[in-house]
Amino acid sequence: MGNIKGIRDKVAIIGMGCTKFGEHWDKHQNDLIFEATKEAIEDAKIDPKDIEAAWAGTWVSGFDGRCLADPLKLQYIPVTRVENACASGSDAFRNACYAVASGAYDICLAVGFEKLKDSGWSGLPDQQSVPSNRYPDRTAPGMFALMATTYFSKYGLSPEEGKRMIGMVSVKSHHNGTLNPKAHLRREVTIEQVMNAPIIAWPLGLFDCCGVSDGAAAAIVVPADKAKDYRPDPVYVKALQISVCPSEGEQRADYDFTQVKATVRAGEAAYAEAGVTNPREEISMAELHDCFSITEAVTCEDLQFSPRGKVKEDIESGFFDLTGGLPVQPDGGLKSFGHPIGASGVRMLYEMYLQLQGRADQRQLKDPKLGLTHNLGGIPISNTVSVLIIGL
Amino acid sequence: MAGIASYGAYIPLHRLSRPDIQKAWDSMMPIPGEKAVAGHDEDSITMAVAAARDCLTGIDRQKVDRVYFASTTSPYKEKQAASVVAGALGLSKNTLTMDFSGSLRSGTNALRAAMDAVESGAAENVLIACAETRIGAPNGDKEMSFGDGAAALLVAKNGPVNIEGSVSVFQEFHDQWRSDKDTYVRSWEERFAREAGYTRIVPPTVAAALQKFNLSPSDIAKAAIYAPDPRLLGMAAGKMGFDPMAQLQDPMYMSVGNTGCALSLMMLVAALEDAKAGDNLLCASYGDGCDVFVLKVADGIDKIKDRRAIKRHLEPKMMIPNYLKYMQWRGLVETQAQPRPPINHISVPALWRDMDWGLSLHGVKCKNCGTPQYPRQRVCVICQATDNFEPYSFADKKATISSFSHDNLAASIDPPTTIAAVDFEEGGRIVCNMVDRDPKEVKTGMPVEMVFRKVHYFEGIHNYWWKCTPIRC
Numbered sequence: 001m002g003n004i005k006g007i008r009d010k011v012a013i014i015g016m017g018c019t020k021f022g023e024h025w026d027k028h029q030n031d032l033i034f035e036a037t038k039e040a041i042e043d044a045k046i047d048p049k050d051i052e053a054a055w056a057g058t059w060v061s062g063f064d065g066r067c068l069a070d071p072l073k074l075q076y077i078p079v080t081r082v083e084n085a086c087a088s089g090s091d092a093f094r095n096a097c098y099a100v101a102s103g104a105y106d107i108c109l110a111v112g113f114e115k116l117k118d119s120g121w122s123g124l125p126d127q128q129s130v131p132s133n134r135y136p137d138r139t140a141p142g143m144f145a146l147m148a149t150t151y152f153s154k155y156g157l158s159p160e161e162g163k164r165m166i167g168m169v170s171v172k173s174h175h176n177g178t179l180n181p182k183a184h185l186r187r188e189v190t191i192e193q194v195m196n197a198p199i200i201a202w203p204l205g206l207f208d209c210c211g212v213s214d215g216a217a218a219a220i221v222v223p224a225d226k227a228k229d230y231r232p233d234p235v236y237v238k239a240l241q242i243s244v245c246p247s248e249g250e251q252r253a254d255y256d257f258t259q260v261k262a263t264v265r266a267g268e269a270a271y272a273e274a275g276v277t278n279p280r281e282e283i284s285m286a287e288l289h290d291c292f293s294i295t296e297a298v299t300c301e302d303l304q305f306s307p308r309g310k311v312k313e314d315i316e317s318g319f320f321d322l323t324g325g326l327p328v329q330p331d332g333g334l335k336s337f338g339h340p341i342g343a344s345g346v347r348m349l350y351e352m353y354l355q356l357q358g359r360a361d362q363r364q365l366k367d368p369k370l371g372l373t374h375n376l377g378g379i380p381i382s383n384t385v386s387v388l389i390i391g392l
Numbered sequence: 393m394a395g396i397a398s399y400g401a402y403i404p405l406h407r408l409s410r411p412d413i414q415k416a417w418d419s420m421m422p423i424p425g426e427k428a429v430a431g432h433d434e435d436s437i438t439m440a441v442a443a444a445r446d447c448l449t450g451i452d453r454q455k456v457d458r459v460y461f462a463s464t465t466s467p468y469k470e471k472q473a474a475s476v477v478a479g480a481l482g483l484s485k486n487t488l489t490m491d492f493s494g495s496l497r498s499g500t501n502a503l504r505a506a507m508d509a510v511e512s513g514a515a516e517n518v519l520i521a522c523a524e525t526r527i528g529a530p531n532g533d534k535e536m537s538f539g540d541g542a543a544a545l546l547v548a549k550n551g552p553v554n555i556e557g558s559v560s561v562f563q564e565f566h567d568q569w570r571s572d573k574d575t576y577v578r579s580w581e582e583r584f585a586r587e588a589g590y591t592r593i594v595p596p597t598v599a600a601a602l603q604k605f606n607l608s609p610s611d612i613a614k615a616a617i618y619a620p621d622p623r624l625l626g627m628a629a630g631k632m633g634f635d636p637m638a639q640l641q642d643p644m645y646m647s648v649g650n651t652g653c654a655l656s657l658m659m660l661v662a663a664l665e666d667a668k669a670g671d672n673l674l675c676a677s678y679g680d681g682c683d684v685f686v687l688k689v690a691d692g693i694d695k696i697k698d699r700r701a702i703k704r705h706l707e708p709k710m711m712i713p714n715y716l717k718y719m720q721w722r723g724l725v726e727t728q729a730q731p732r733p734p735i736n737h738i739s740v741p742a743l744w745r746d747m748d749w750g751l752s753l754h755g756v757k758c759k760n761c762g763t764p765q766y767p768r769q770r771v772c773v774i775c776q777a778t779d780n781f782e783p784y785s786f787a788d789k790k791a792t793i794s795s796f797s798h799d800n801l802a803a804s805i806d807p808p809t810t811i812a813a814v815d816f817e818e819g820g821r822i823v824c825n826m827v828d829r830d831p832k833e834v835k836t837g838m839p840v841e842m843v844f845r846k847v848h849y850f851e852g853i854h855n856y857w858w859k860c861t862p863i864r865c
Contacts, residue, residue, distance in 0.1 A: 122731045123801050131739035133848050134750040134857040136825045142799030142811045150795045153836045202798035202808065202831070250823055251765045251773045253815035257795050381813075381823060 006273035012227035015044025021215035029115035030071035032216035057092030058342035085377025090345030090386035113216035114340030177336025213338025217346035249381025284368035287348035395551025400446030427649035440521035447544035482752035496679025539649020543657035552692030562681035609633030616659030756781035764820035
């Protein structure tokens with residue numbers, strides 16, 4: 001990873017906003033975009049007219065730059081819509097940061113948003129890209145369940161032992177969500193409830209899956225050397241990495257579903273960019289893409305938080321709890337927030353930003369230095385992954 | 393002389409118990425046994441393909457120069473089914489394809505046409521793929537008796553089974569019919585159909601055929617004779633001079649049901665499975681007339697016995713849990729829509745373009761690193777070599793599954809939707825759905841085979857692709 005140049009410490013976040021996530025029956029996505037951006041602008045103490053360029057991250061709730069220009073009435077500035085599956089929000093943020101780092105702009109806006117609850121469907125709307133429809137029937141839980149099946153089988157876990165391991169991931173995230181007024185689901189669950197819940201896609205039960213919700217989150221970024229003009233406690237961008245898998249798990253029989261190579265690659269690149277050599281020790285906290293409990297477990301190994309095949313020990317010891325050595329999903333994660341696709345990546349950054357500034361209330365961790373966010377778009381055999389690191 | 397060079401058959405895995413039908417309707421007449429029922433993703437085209445694949449075991453497919461599809465239940469009124477079958481089998485583009493339809497004699501009509509074509513020298517290897525999936529009207533005698541099944545024969549010049557010849561008669565007659573406006577088969581009073589129809593037509597035609605080839609009934613080792621029910625066959629046997637127990641091929645009424653135009657060919661295949669050199673066989677169909685064939689088994693019959701045919705397809709089965717499930721599979725009952733996005737519009741140019749990889753499960757094999765891959769690629773997934781591939785067929789390759797899940801969220805008529813990563817022994821992976829499985833029995837490392845199935849029906853288009861199943865037998 002010696003060739004990673006990156007933009008470490010060249011860009012800073014001076015304002016963020018995030019709506020409550022949930023079933024916003026009474027709100028259009030434009031309301032959510034407006035609310036998240038309003039909070040970010042107020043947090044940054046800038047005038048909306050100061051924004052010079054903007055990026056929107058959405059999967060299916062908007063098509064081009066007008067999806068931000070219209071609700072915010074941005075005045076003839078450049079606006080670009082970014083789509084990179086579940087990593088769309090992270091990628092919008094990445095583009096805004098690069099624009100600032102290039103010197104082209106001094107104040108850029110990134111907004112991630114999604115309005116899913118107008119569809120009436122269970123699960124996500126399909127984004128099938130095979131025009132002949134010669135394609136297996138499969139959903140996100142069905143495809144991520146393949147990871148659990150193979151993980152259990154590879155490491156000799158009985159279905160009971162395996163479901164208990166991933167079940168504890170959900171119990172932890174649900175607990176964190178109870179402490180967060182912006183979370184969608186705010187209820188404790190017991191391991192028994194998780195393990196006995198109805199099966200969505202064997203072996204994943206209801207509580208192994210994140211929900212579907214609406215939400216938006218926004219960030220305002222400026223050059224690092226100007227950040228303190230806006231606030232005393234800006235948060236600096238340490239790494240912005242994306243890795244896209246060439247769908248090889250669809251075709252290569254040597255892909256065994258117990259890792260996501262794009263997460264491994266994006267993680268390695270992000271650590272190189274941020275100068276992190278021992279992630280388990282140096283990363284203070286992380287918001288991972290826990291679309292399913294098994295995904296979070298495997299991601300902890302992919303990002304070198306836990307040794308391969310050993311995440312069970314860290315889950316059982318509470319290493320990822322709020323009180324543990326490396327808290328994961330301090331805000332409750334996708335598990336508690338649901339997953340409005342384009343919004344999730346920026347929502348993760350919002351929690352890391354609050355934690356780094358000491359503004360996370362009941363969830364506040366002691367003295368965090370580096371926060372990592374991980375967005376996984378797609379399915380285990382074919383995906384696009386972002387790993388971002390921000391810090392003081 | 394034309395002969396049968398190979399045979400094959402297909403019986404769907406799923407069976408419906410007749411007492412379950414009786415129970416559902418609280419009907420008075422107890423009828424024993426069960427019927428074979430096409431899976432929710434099977435139709436006469438997919439079953440014809442399955443029987444044809446069985447028939448072509450160990451045979452060079454490029455030799456086939458004609459495909460005759462025979463069925464009264466083609467999924468299309470206008471559009472050929474034989475071309476779908478030929479495409480799924482990956483046959484040569486020069487194959488002459490024809491559909492035989494509209495009659496319960498469609499199967500034997502196709503056999504006669506194949507015989508004539510081979511004898512005349514117009515064709516060398518004619519593949520007959522005959523399948524039937526008739527639906528009897530709910531709470532009726534035909535619902536009880538109809539079953540689904542398929543047979544395939546390869547007719548060529550020098551088969552180990554010689555077709556000595558054929559005799560046919562026609563009879564314009566409404567004993568049983570289904571108009572272009574009917575969903576279900578209609579029939580006249582059973583006694584009229586039996587006495588003025590079957591018993592007046594079949595026995596004399598069989599007798600005429602025996603006479604033509606100087607045979608007496610006792611010379612026939614097995615007679616594969618269509619009959620709408622076994623009682624009628626038993627009654628007619630006496631008239632024809634056959635010993636019902638020793639000489640009549642079992643019409644599979646108790647296990648499969650009346651498979652319409654496929655029945656006499658399926659019975660012939662069953663007879664061939666037990667045949668030995670020197671046997672005389674007879675095959676007869678009935679429907680607006682009668683076709684009778686006399687066949688003589690020669691040396692070499694043992695060389696084509698490595699087929700699933702009837703016997704090995706009959707044994708493994710899965711009972712449909714109840715009658716309502718059967719009704720749902722056949723679209724006879726409307727159920728609440730599942731809250732999932734509707735299926736997309738099917739692009740016809742994409743279907744056409746995807747013919748090789750979509751229909752016949754062809755992928756490519758990299759000439760640089762040797763890795764098979766599906767679907768077709770321009771850049772190798774392993775070594776990134778570009779446009780350096782040869783065509784590669786996955787359909788008959790050995791495979792096991794490396795992962796699976798049972799998806800309850802995916803909309804399905806038979807939940808859960810089983811997803812499997814199919815890894816081929818000689819390389820390559822296809823992630824697809826698994827059907828005809830007991831979810832409790834699915835394990836990583838389990839061997840599977842690929843099957844041609846219907847994946848969607850949308851705006852009049854039956855869309856076919858491939859799935860995997862546990863090894864059937």
